[in-house]
Amino acid sequence: MTDKSNSNELAEDRTDLAEDRTDWAEDRTIMANERTFAGWMRTGLATVGIGLGFNALFEKLEPSWAPKAIATLFIAIGIFIFWAAQRNGCAVQSRLDAHEASPLKPTNLKLIAAAMAFASLCLAVGIWAIDLPD
Numbered sequence: 001m002t003d004k005s006n007s008n009e010l011a012e013d014r015t016d017l018a019e020d021r022t023d024w025a026e027d028r029t030i031m032a033n034e035r036t037f038a039g040w041m042r043t044g045l046a047t048v049g050i051g052l053g054f055n056a057l058f059e060k061l062e063p064s065w066a067p068k069a070i071a072t073l074f075i076a077i078g079i080f081i082f083w084a085a086q087r088n089g090c091a092v093q094s095r096l097d098a099h100e101a102s103p104l105k106p107t108n109l110k111l112i113a114a115a116m117a118f119a120s121l122c123l124a125v126g127i128w129a130i131d132l133p134d
Helices: 002-057 065-095 106-128
Strands: none
Touching: 002 065, 002 106, 065 106
């Protein structure tokens, strides 16, 4: 009877440890998702920066709309990256349960991406508004 009791306790301990390891792995995945989201946001900002830099370097190019159009294309790509980052980040978070980690809420991911997209859109409008005839 004692051997069977010890055997059951050992099995329960192993099950508890396995569940703990699974919970920790899920928390690590949540944190990795946030780092991935941040990486995509940096990529989007870099793309917007490339567009602004291109416009600044080649603003005297003729026809005058060409550098603006190329810069706007890069900014549009950046906006798409922001959208894709929040979409994928929210999708991963919806499949996971936090145990010890405190993840960002999906609403915050969406707000961050929306703010970056709105600011980028404002930059694109600003590029086209510069040097408009009165």
